[in-house]
Amino acid sequence: xxxxxxxxxxxxxxxxxxxxxxxxxxxxxxNFHFSAVTITxxxxxxxxxxxxxxxxAKEFHGNWMFMIQASAMSGSVVQAxxxxxxxxxxxxxxxxxxxxxxxxYTHFEKEEDARYxxxxxxSCHKLRRFLVLVxxxxxxxxxxxxxxxxxxxxxxxxxxxxxxxHLPGIDVNTEWGAWATQALxxxxxxxxxxxxxxxxxxxxxxxxxxxxxxxxxxxxxxxLNALSENQDxxxxxxxxxxxxINIAKWHQxxxxxxxxxxxxxxxxxxxxxxxxxxxxxxxxxxxxTSDWIGGYCYFCVLVPNMYLYCILGTILENCSEKFMYxxxxxxxxNLNPSQQRFVLFMLAKSQQPGAILLLGVMPLSVSSALxxxxxxxxxxxxxxxxxxx
Numbered sequence: 172x173x174x175x176x177x178x179x180x181x182x183x184x185x186x187x188x189x190x191x192x193x194x195x196x197x198x199x200x201x202n203f204h205f206s207a208v209t210i211t212x213x214x215x216x217x218x219x220x221x222x223x224x225x226x227x228a229k230e231f232h233g234n235w236m237f238m239i240q241a242s243a244m245s246g247s248v249v250q251a252x253x254x255x256x257x258x259x260x261x262x263x264x265x266x267x268x269x270x271x272x273x274x275x276y277t278h279f280e281k282e283e284d285a286r287y288x289x290x291x292x293x294s295c296h297k298l299r300r301f302l303v304l305v306x307x308x309x310x311x312x313x314x315x316x317x318x319x320x321x322x323x324x325x326x327x328x329x330x331x332x333x334x335x336x337h338l339p340g341i342d343v344n345t346e347w348g349a350w351a352t353q354a355l356x357x358x359x360x361x362x363x364x365x366x367x368x369x370x371x372x373x374x375x376x377x378x379x380x381x382x383x384x385x386x387x388x389x390x391x392x393x394x395l396n397a398l399s400e401n402q403d404x405x406x407x408x409x410x411x412x413x414x415x416i417n418i419a420k421w422h423q424x425x426x427x428x429x430x431x432x433x434x435x436x437x438x439x440x441x442x443x444x445x446x447x448x449x450x451x452x453x454x455x456x457x458x459x460t461s462d463w464i465g466g467y468c469y470f471c472v473l474v475p476n477m478y479l480y481c482i483l484g485t486i487l488e489n490c491s492e493k494f495m496y497x498x499x500x501x502x503x504x505n506l507n508p509s510q511q512r513f514v515l516f517m518l519a520k521s522q523q524p525g526a527i528l529l530l531g532v533m534p535l536s537v538s539s540a541l542x543x544x545x546x547x548x549x550x551x552x553x554x555x556x557x558x559x560x
Contacts, residue, residue: 176291177276183299184269187372194366198258198373201266212366213255215359219248222336229337240457241335243466246450247363250476253442254370261435265373268431272380279387284394290386298379305371305479312472313364316465317357323464324353331464333360371479374436378483378527381490384425385497391418392497399505408507415510419517422494429487429525440480441530447477448543452550459558477540484527484535495521 184199191197195209223241230237258265279287320333330349333356341348395418398411451473458466498521501514527535 174292176280176288176295177273179292179295180273180276180298183295183302184376187302187376190365190372191369194362194369196255196258196366196369198262198265199269201263203259203262203266212362215362216248216251216255219336219359220245222338225339226336236456236460237335239453240461240463243450243453243457243463244334244469246446246453246473247367247476249446250443251363251366251370253439254367254373257435257439258370258373264431264435268377268428271428272377272383275380275383275387284390286390287387290390291383294379294382294386297382298376301375301379302372305375305475306368308472308475309364309368312468313360315468315471316360319468320356320465321353324349331462332356333465335463367476370439374432374439374480374483377432378436378487380428381425381487384421384428385490385493388418388421388425388494388497391421392500396500396502396505399502399510411506412510412513415506415513419513422517422521425494426520426525429491429527433525433527437528437531440484440527440535443480444477444529444535444540444543447473448547451477451547452554455551456554459555477543478537480527481535481537481540484529484539485537488526488534488536491525 188197188199191199193208194212195206196212197203223245227238227241230241276291280291282288316333320331323329323331330343332343333353337343338348338352338355341351343349343352391414395411395414398407398414401407451470454466454470454473457463458470495518498514498518503511503514506514529535529539533539
């Protein structure tokens, strides 16, 4: 592993772009266009909706619960559609921010103060660890759904489908038809998990950069405080004033970054949290009313899926609050009157910390996820009482 922060970041981004290329959505490329892989993924999504509707129409008579059960995985497909829309519609913004982040790493790692490089390396370590954890959760969930269903079918001699839809014209009650359906389900699960992970990577890479912005600000403030302790000459006063302006520009850069992230991700995070919550309820219903054995693994994917963006929102909130606190850490009484007025202006601007909005009304945070969890619990209890009657 390289000791240079920019090389660490580029290694991470090479992995990210490799995964995004596997599903045909390397939106970090400003010249992105649909490829054969992209069209295949879109075709599979369309196929899922068509086959699910046809299967519900075939099985609905006399089994109304099947319609609810078959909708359990629809939320994840809706999330995939939202991520595709976000990526394709924001190619220019995604690529520009990517260039901006690269410039941050290459610029600040050249600072004489070694703490800048240490802060950037810490950010890379956090980003790498977060991406690995999310990737493992998707891998375990996808492979778990496949392995559990296949093993259960082999050991019991009874067919346990991975997903709910059937192939038109193929009888799942025959051995060939059952395994052909399972094979297609496997392809959909693997590509689906990879596609969802690709969409999550984009928001993870960008929102985790809030650590970089907050840590760099702290170091800039420390430098300002060191300069403000000795302003006995005009040259030193100008140097302190220049550093103060530098801090204000960095705060403006961070604010614009958060605004751009909010414009890109607000719809996506709203779709992900709401659909994950709905799918959790439907999955619990399916587990109580059917023998969908893969639903247990799918449930284990849905819960972290709902909390993922909320955790990122909380990280962003904490970093925005750190911006405000660092403004208060400026040695106010060591500054001259004009510099103090400038600090008061920055303090006023920092009172409204940046945040991603969920459904356009509430900040994206773990506390919001807990409120959603309470609603899921209430609905689940009502559903359990209904099924007991």
